[in-house]
Amino acid sequence: MVFDVGFAFNDSNFSDRVLRIEITTDPPPNSDIAATANAYQVRHGKRKREDEETTVEGLPSVANNDDSTVKTLHINSLILAVKSTFFLKLFSNGMRESEQRHVTLKINASEEASLMELLNFMYRNSLNMLDVVVAADKFGVSSCMRYCTNLLLNSPMTPDSALLYLDLPHSVLMADTFQPLANAAKKYLAGRYKDITKFEEEVMAFPICGIEAILASNELEVESEDDVYDFVLKWARQHYNRPEERRVNL
Template sequence: MNKSVQRHVTIQIHASEEAALMDLLNFMYSNSLPRTTPPDLLDVLMAADKFEVASCMRYCSRLLRNLPMTCESALLYLDLPSTISMGDTVQPLTDAAKKFLATRFKDLSKFQEEVLNLPLAGITAVLSSDNLQVASEDAVYDFVLKWARTHYSKLEERREILSTHLLRFIRFPCMSCRKLKKVLGCNDFDTEIASKVVLDALFFKAEAPYRQRSLMAEEANTSSRRFVERAYKYRPVKVIEFESPRLQCIVYLDLTQGECAQLFPAGRVYSQAFHLGGQGFFLSAHCNMDQQSSFHCFGLFLGMQEKGSVAFAVDYEFASRTKPSEEFVSKYKGNYTFTGGKAVGYRNLFSVPWSAFMDNDSPYFINGILHLRAELTIKQ
């Protein structure tokens, strides 16, 4: 075996890499770095990756995580080459950057312009969050299209970026059927891809609740979040529509016991819009005082969105699943002629005070869920 007699090693670097390389050499001898600003640490991190100095990569990553995070620094971290950002030593840093952006811009309606100006890495970090505060998944879809059209004016480029990077962040099963129909006709998507995501979403919506839970459980340990509802400002509903013998729809709205608890003492929660006879309606659940203003109670109301001046005469019925049968039991019936922007309902749907409604032994919460049903029929 020949013993090496080589004493000198020559490496070639770009002039821009010199400072980072000197800092890397300093670290190898002193286990410290003379400069610790985010840009300097990133340069050393890149050099450490190039020369496979894992201990320095871990050191830089830890220092960067301990520095105050800003939008600018978070985007810098997410802009690292994938060979670095996905490595075990740097992954915690990129995860922290994604979490920072998702938290910073979680109220999409409030920061719409700022998020619209984010680069691709930033927008995907925001869209990946379950805690994104947005009116509905329909609004997420509209925003993604707006972002893509803003940043990619050429149709082919836009289609490519949507299909390869952004489509998986839109939770199509949580979108309304009316919006899903628009997806099929959207020119920004490849026809085959659009058909697949819409069909998958519709099949999920058509599944029985136990089957939906099973599908969600199957993907619980994957990166996919398509079945997970975000922090929607308007609660999703499931709607069954009939065109004959009369225009009719049955609307299902589920609220958790925690969501109901947050309504006290004077809160409201609104459903996403649903349509009957071409007109938009919504449900709203309230914590309000009873008719005599003597105690708090749970109220449910039906409203019509403001649109035009057409009057709609509607028969409606509210029902709730109730123990022990766990079947839907009618709670209130009525009829009303809507003229737009109006709401009608019952202030004390269950005819009990709020405390009895929310009690642990309440017959209205089944496994922590309040199951509500509204049946609407347009009077001929």
């Protein structure tokens, strides 16, 4: 049986910890920070304050902390530990920090909405945003990933939704709970665009994940392999103007 404990969300009477969320401005594209955006790290440390805190760093922070904003929530460590392997490790690592009352989580601004929806799910077992699956993968909430995947599998597939699913981070695509949806998206695109020459203008706008799904199929319906070769060259020139970009991305 799944219990709804939404009444305890951000309620100090039913919480034993304080979660301090530091929200930093998203790094600019192609910056060193963006290049390491998936290198999540967790570290414990002391802060020069009367009450020591545990700092959990999600994505790398922007150096200028003046650009950050802070949200504070009352949380129940037992509820989060039951639903999330991330919080389970944090609260039960046996170290001194695991018993501290304050926890600081650093995220980028683009993660804020997903994180709030994810916390809401862990309390209420319901979601308003399906893209929270990315946050669920990061924080190890497998039940949430499974919930999202089942909802999406039972929703009508469209070219836009299929491309969206396949363009998620690699760790999400490789997760066992997400594999059925990723496979369904690939099958949908491969079946819809068997003859890429017939839909050339539409497919030409696809990101590389969509092109890979179509070309990996054994059901391509084209008159000649040369047609596929010509299409790939045309697509590569359009999406990667510089030859060195093609070598890196293709």
